[in-house]
Amino acid sequence: MAARGSRRSSDRRGASGRSGEPDAPRPRKRSRFWLWVRRLMIWGGAVALLALIALGTSVYFAAQSIPGYAALMSSQNGQTIVVRARDGTEIVSLGPSYGQWLPSEEIPQVMKDAMVAVEDRRYYSHFGVDVLGLARAVYISLRDDRGMRATSTITQQLARNIFLNSNRTLDRKMREAVLAMALEAKFSKEQILELYLNKVYFGGGAYGIDSASRKFFSHSARELSTAEAAIIAGLVKAPSNYAPTADAEAAVQRANVVLDQMRKYGAIGAAEAAAVDLSAVKLKPEEGQNSIRYFTDWALPQLDLLLATDPGEPIEVWTTLDLGMQRTATAAIKSNAPNGAQGALVSLDRDGAVLALVGGTDYVASSYNRATDALRQPGSAWKLFVYLAALEAGYRPEDNVVDGPVTINGWSPRNSGGTFAGQIDVRTAFAYSKNTVAAQLGNEVGFGTVAAMARRFGITTPIATNPAMVLGSSEVRVIDMARAFAAVSGGGRSVEPYGITRVVSASGEELYRREASQPRLLVADYVAAGMTDLLQTAVNTGTGRAAQIGRPVAGKTGTTSSNKDGWFVGFSTGITTAVWMGRDDARAVPGLQGGTAPAKAFAAYMRYAVKDRPVEQFQTELQLPEWQLEPDDEWMYGNPDDYYFIDEQGNVVEPPRPAGEDPRGPFPGSEGEDPQGRVPPQVVVPPPPPQPGPPAASDDFLERATGGARQPGEVSTRRNPASAPQGFSSQPRGVIQ
Template identity: 40%
Template sequence: MVQRNGRMERREPVLGASAAMTAHGDMRLSPEDRPTTMARNGGGSSRKSGAGASDGKRTGTRSSSGRGGGRKPRRGLLSRLFYWSFVLGIWGVVGVAGLIFYEASQLPPIQNLAIPERPPTIIIQAADGKTIATRGEMRGSAVPLRSLPPFVPQAFVAIEDRRFYSHFGIDPMGLARALVTNLTSGRLREGGSTLTQQLAKNLFLTQERTLSRKIQELILSIWLETKYSKNEILELYVNRVYFGAGAWGIEAAAQRYFNKPARQLTLAEAAMIAGLVKSPSSLAPTRNLEAAQQRASVVLDAMVDARFISPDMEQAALAKPATVAKNNSSDVAGYVADWVADQLKTILPSIEHDVIVQTTLDMSLQAVADKALKDALARNGKKLGVEQGAMVIMDTEGGVRALVGGRSYEESQYNRAVTARRQPGSSFKPFVYLTALETGMSPASVREDAPVQIKGWKPENFSRDYRGPVDLTTAIALSLNTVAVRLALEVGPAAVISTAQRLGISSKLEPNASIALGTSEVSVLEMADAYVPFANGGFGVAPHVISQVKDSASGKLLYTAPSAERGSVIAPPHLAMIDRMLRQVVLTGTAKRVDLPGWQVAGKTGTSQDYRDAWFIGFTGKLVGAVWIGNDDSSPTKKASGSGVPVEIWSQVMKAAHKDMSPVPLPGAGTETPPAAAPPGLPPGEVPEDPVVTGGPQAQRKPATIDNWLLDKLFGG
């Protein structure tokens, strides 16, 4: 606002012009208004001066060049990009260094790092000293690199880490290639890990895929490279890596897939094993042989490319690709090997080094037993509704010569010979009859074969018919249930249990009348053990499979099996009687289909309720064999009985077991049976005179009042 003629008037401000220009209407710039580099004028206090000073300040710095001047050049886009990339790079390096420092702090101090001790391997040998299986976490002994054919380590280098001998534990080229491949494919296809990184992961870290674990892996890889030579790292690698099917290390893989030491691997076999590292579970030749062979061809091609082998060597290997050994002992001896490993935990609770365990096992007999069971189930299983079976062959000192825990170890590792408990049925009856003999009866003693009822329970014979008065030899030979139950009640269930436990049964037995029919569950191993005294002269034994244990490196003896004998458990007279009775089971009774020419054989069949279990336990003067067939879920079979398939399996295996042995008689086979004694507790005059039975079983006359009197005394009618 300005005052004109005594009144105020509004004047619009004029930008960029001097007062003189405004006053005269001249729009041209005066020399003072032109850009200059001279120092701006000192300003007065008026707005005009202030404006001019302001303009001078604003325009006086634009150029120091000649007239008119020019603009200062702006920084280009590339220079700005370079600047910020440099800044971000610095911060990135700082961040990565901090992350590495943090992850390193989570590891043990470098000076305290050490290669973890290799878990001990359990080398299991047969009685003849031949290795039949390996157990332990690694399941294979360590093999020096120099002991392997040159193409074995070369196969791993060719397919897993071509620049192994030139990098420092980390392969930048491999990492870059893996990064590009993963980014272009949109998924994780390559890891870029060196052999050293894989070893670091196996030795120190978990298998999880995280950034933290990867950084620790890189740190440990560099540490390994600084501490160990390349060959030492490669040796550690081939002895620690996983090859599928439970095989850790090159030795375990060679034994598992090819049934031979790693030192004897062929080029084709080495290529197959090296190829498994990529995906050991899915490529395992026991699971997918075709995929394993295809992967082996890729390994061979990589070996040619790396100039480790010639094209001719590759063609020879491709012409005869590796295959899995057919007679692989891991399946044949798998059940017994697992049992050995379990027992070793009790014998030697702490194992620090590899050990050699020598067993009582006869591998030729083991193979026969395994095949006999498999063939019998394949031939009759569907028809009889039977899926499983088990067998134990034991010598007269308690040593296990063969043990089969199921039809296929590959399909199921559950040991039905040792772990499973099943009802033995009538194969339990010898303990009842032995108890009766020990209380004064004889094989010629007579009891009534007739229907019996005990508080609502009505045990019946297998044939559903009854013979009236029969001697005990006939009763056990024909497996008459009513007589066995009467005897159990006569001597007392507790006495029967005591006898069974004295001979070797360790499972819990229920003290009731049905104990006579084998309703309490036991294992196949227990039944074989409890029959051994019948075969060896009446001496109890402890079943065992381990003979001795030695340190693998030093040969130091760590354990020797003590004497298995537990002393006399059957008096000679009673042994002679029970063996003669069990011999009749084979000659004229339920086991008359036994086929072992030239040998005296005795034993007992057994079939549990609803045909759920079928047994035969038989023995000679040299060996005892127990056979069971049934279903894991205890479902009924289609009338499979002990006199059928179990007897057939037993005969086949025992023929092979006895072929190089000279026949020996059963203990007391020529001993005359002593006269019968009166059953304890009977009224005078009620006991018949039992003649000695020297021939086949024959029925004897006997007062029918004995059974009724016994039941009245025990149950009150």
């Protein structure tokens, strides 16, 4: 036995000796692997323990800092804005609406079940964070290679709504989780669910189920049916998308999802789910959400500029809106807009106060504000600026022009009917919207001058200066056109549209009050009077006859190519109104012209708007300045401060004076001593025969100033080019050929 053992030992040594290497340390490799496993487990456990301690500490301190239940009940999310009309009537309340606080025992069980089923089915089993739901979301994200979907529990949503914002960041999610666990540690499940159902946002400014129930169904949340509870529960995911007043079909589809979840998790039986008839739910009619919202959408953003600081409390905003005029304007647009077309209306008082503003035929269907945001071609309504520039350059309504073929830089405008009237006066050319005359006037005064006039009257959009611009090829806003015509109505003084008069806080403090602005003189009063003359004629006998209302009206129609846009803008009794109609896609509207539907809508509205105001006659008598009233020879001198004399070589010389007149002026008196050292004359000496002085102006200058040879007795109304305002043409005026 010993020998055999010795031999085995020797064999092993021999084998070892043949290899020259020691035996492989296999057990040591295995022990090293498990050593690292044990280390990782120890260190991982230690890190996890520290993390749990840190988490527990964070939750503890968060729970200590969370306000009590009564304080959370009274807290509000956001600011309520009550908007009032010019007479103080409340027209709409925007921002949060909270309804009545319902204790847990008064909330229908079906409402609780619907919310838990669709938002957090493991609500009663987790501690604020759904670990299983989170793990499942991570798994699906890795499996489908996409971003992780939201997994916020009801408690997390409550924590976010009360304490945090909606930023989608990791830091915010971690804080949300800590606060959710703190809420779970401090309050019961019933308390948390009560807080949630009374605070969660359901769209349309409604916070809490009672506010949502009253907004959508006109009754308290205590009376919610299964179908109504399913609709409300479905809103939380996306209030703006699933609101029944915005998209009833989407609301029904989402409510069906809620009912399916309730059936799946045992909140209701299959038979009960099948018996629910969502189509039978009666929705509350939308009030104050239609045309008035066009006005509030335009006016309320201005609060950021009007208020120095954020009041941080509910406020009341007093506006210029007249409820009767707004209702009438809405009806006028709806009843006159052609099928498939939209309409917009802006009405201004003489100081710029917006009395009515309609941005479309239906705000619920489309909230796009065509009165303040849309850019459309004004067509012939743009001729307001062409004729203003011509009147300022010296034209008068009775001056003759020629309606005939004309070509300007290769462009040949045509009239609407394709015919030409020959020699007519300016008044007739404007009343019948003669394109050829507008083109010639624009060419004569300068297209840049017309653009400058439009800028002066409040057009803020880009303006082309090519010849076709005189026919309204540049796009404008409806509110800007109303502003321009209101300035003409005001005698050529600027008008600034405004909609807010004062802002008051909930405590009664006046945060803002509008002060009357000082208007600027845009054109001389005689220019505004001449323009009013033309506008009145356009309504009395021209293209705007459909806008007559039984009292003086001045206005202008506008129609673009292929009947894509129709306009009427005019004024009467201190109220200026602009009406536009057309399609949003700029397609043609058969039969649409400014003198048809828009003019009729204008008349329908204005009859109501001016009914309580006394009739006002227009000031159309042109009180022309002296330089337009005197004969040519006198006009060439004008005001002595506005002219000078030159000799034949072009040198400036002093104007001739009667012989014996001292160029320093008359002697102040006969008593005492002349302060300039002059001696009073003692003997009157007859003056010598007058010597011919240098001509006031050369023949070339007269030719250029008058546009041709003057006939005996001819009276010119051309303005002295030397005194013409800068930026406007000083070219001669005459009959357009």
